[in-house]
Amino acid sequence: MQVTSSSTSTSSPVRLSAAFQRLAWSNLAAQSAEQISLAAAPLVAVFALGADARDTGLLQTAQTLPFLLLSLPLGVWADRRSRRTLMTLAESVRVFAMLCVLLLVIAHALTLPMLAALGFIAATGTVAYNVAAPSLVPSIVPREAFAVANGRLELARSVAYSAGPALGGLLVGWIGAGWAYGCAAALSALAVGLLAGLHEPSRALAPRRHFMLELRDGTRFVWRDALLRPMLATAVFFNLGFFILQAVYVPYAVHRLGLSASAVGVTLGAYGVGMVCGALAAPAIARRLAFGRMLIIGPSCGLLASLVMVATLVAPSFWLATASFFLLGVGPILWVVGSTTLRQAITPERMMGRVSALISTATYGARPVGALLGAAISARWSVDACLVAAAVAFLVQALIIFTSPAARLQRIPEPGAAAAC
Structure with missing residues (x-):
C-alpha cells in the first residue's frame, strides 16, 4: 500500500x-x-x-x-x-x-x-x-x-x-x-x-434507495476499508476501557485512595483540562508530525493513563489519579481530530453521514457495555480487577492502531487510498 x-x-x-x-x-x-x-x-x-x-x-x-x-x-x-x-x-x-x-x-x-x-x-x-x-x-x-x-x-x-x-x-x-x-x-x-x-454548497444527492440498502452500503464501506476498520475497532476498545474505569472510579477514589468529594472532582476535572490542552495543541502537532504518528498519540496516552491508574493499586495517590485523567483527556482529543480528518478525507461525499453515524453508534454503544462490564467485574471479583480489565482494553486498542496501515500514513490520504492495501 x-x-x-x-x-x-x-x-x-x-x-x-x-x-x-x-x-x-x-x-x-x-x-x-x-x-x-x-x-x-x-x-x-x-x-x-x-x-x-x-x-x-x-x-x-x-x-x-x-x-x-x-x-x-x-x-x-x-x-x-x-x-x-x-x-x-x-x-x-x-x-x-x-x-x-x-x-x-x-x-x-x-x-x-x-x-x-x-x-x-x-x-x-x-x-x-x-x-x-x-x-x-x-x-x-x-x-x-x-x-x-x-x-x-x-x-x-x-x-x-x-x-x-x-x-x-x-x-x-x-x-x-x-x-x-x-x-x-x-x-x-x-x-x-x-x-x-x-x-452550504450544493452537492449532487445520490438517488434514494431503501433505508436498509443505504445502511448496508455504509457499513460495508467501513468494514472493507483497511484504514477505517482499525480506526473503528480502536475507538470501540478505548471506550470499553474508559467506561469500565468510569463505572468504578468514584467509589474507588473515595474508599481506596481516601479522596474527599472535592478532590474526586478535581481529578475528574483534569480530564477536561487535558481535552482543552490537546485541542489547543492539535494544529501545531498536525503540522509537525507525520499524520500516522498523530493518530497513535491518543491510543498511547490512553494506555499510559490506564497503567498510571493501575499504579494507584500499590501507591494510592491523588496526583497519580489526576495525571491519569489528564492523559485520558489530552491524547484522545488528538485522536478525535486525526480520525475525523481521515474519515473525511477518504469517505465519498454521498455516504459521509452514514459513515459518521456508524462510527458514532459503535463508539457510543461501547460505553454502556463498558459500564456494565465494570459493574459485573467489580461484583464478581473486585474494583482492582476492573482497573486491570480497563488496562487490558486500552492495551488492545493500542495494539490495533500500532499494527494498522493508518499508523504508517505520512500525510492525509487521497480518496480510495485504502483500496491499494
Whole structure:
C-alpha cells in the first residue's frame, strides 16, 4: 500500500472560510448548551424531584439512548438532505425541549418521567447535530485544512466539556434549575441563528434507495476499508476501557485512595483540562508530525493513563489519579481530530453521514457495555480487577492502531487510498 499521499502539506497556515467560522461558533454554543443541560438534569432530579441513584441512572440512560437508537437513521438522513438544515432542526428541537423544562419548573409541574422524556428529545437534537457537523466540514473547508478545522471544533467541545458541567451547577445554585435550562435554551437558539446564516454548497444527492440498502452500503464501506476498520475497532476498545474505569472510579477514589468529594472532582476535572490542552495543541502537532504518528498519540496516552491508574493499586495517590485523567483527556482529543480528518478525507461525499453515524453508534454503544462490564467485574471479583480489565482494553486498542496501515500514513490520504492495501 502506498501511504505517502501527495496531498497538500499542512505546514502553511490556511484561512478558514466565513461559513466554517459560523459552524465553529455554532458548535461552541450547541456543545455548551448540551453540557449545561446534562449537568442540570441530575441536580433537578435530586433536589427538586427527590430522585435516588436508581432514578438518576435511568435519567442518564434516557439522555444517552438516542445515540444508540438514532445515529444510523439520522446519518442516512444527513446523506439525503441538507446537512445545515438537519443541524438547524436539531438545535431547534433542543430549544423546544429545554424551554418545556423551564416552563414545567415554573409551573411546579415537572415530574421525573417528564424530565427523562424531554432529556431524550434534547439528546435526539444532539445526535443529529453531531452526525451532520463532521459531514458538513469537507464541503466548506479545503482538504489541506481538515485537521485545523477539526481541531477548532474539538477545542470548542473541550471547552464545553470543561466549563459546561461547572457552569450548569453554578446556574442551578444561583438562579434556579429552570432558568439554568433557560440559559441552555438561549445558547441553542444562538446556535440556530448562526447556522441559519451559513451557506452550504450544493452537492449532487445520490438517488434514494431503501433505508436498509443505504445502511448496508455504509457499513460495508467501513468494514472493507483497511484504514477505517482499525480506526473503528480502536475507538470501540478505548471506550470499553474508559467506561469500565468510569463505572468504578468514584467509589474507588473515595474508599481506596481516601479522596474527599472535592478532590474526586478535581481529578475528574483534569480530564477536561487535558481535552482543552490537546485541542489547543492539535494544529501545531498536525503540522509537525507525520499524520500516522498523530493518530497513535491518543491510543498511547490512553494506555499510559490506564497503567498510571493501575499504579494507584500499590501507591494510592491523588496526583497519580489526576495525571491519569489528564492523559485520558489530552491524547484522545488528538485522536478525535486525526480520525475525523481521515474519515473525511477518504469517505465519498454521498455516504459521509452514514459513515459518521456508524462510527458514532459503535463508539457510543461501547460505553454502556463498558459500564456494565465494570459493574459485573467489580461484583464478581473486585474494583482492582476492573482497573486491570480497563488496562487490558486500552492495551488492545493500542495494539490495533500500532499494527494498522493508518499508523504508517505520512500525510492525509487521497480518496480510495485504502483500496491499494
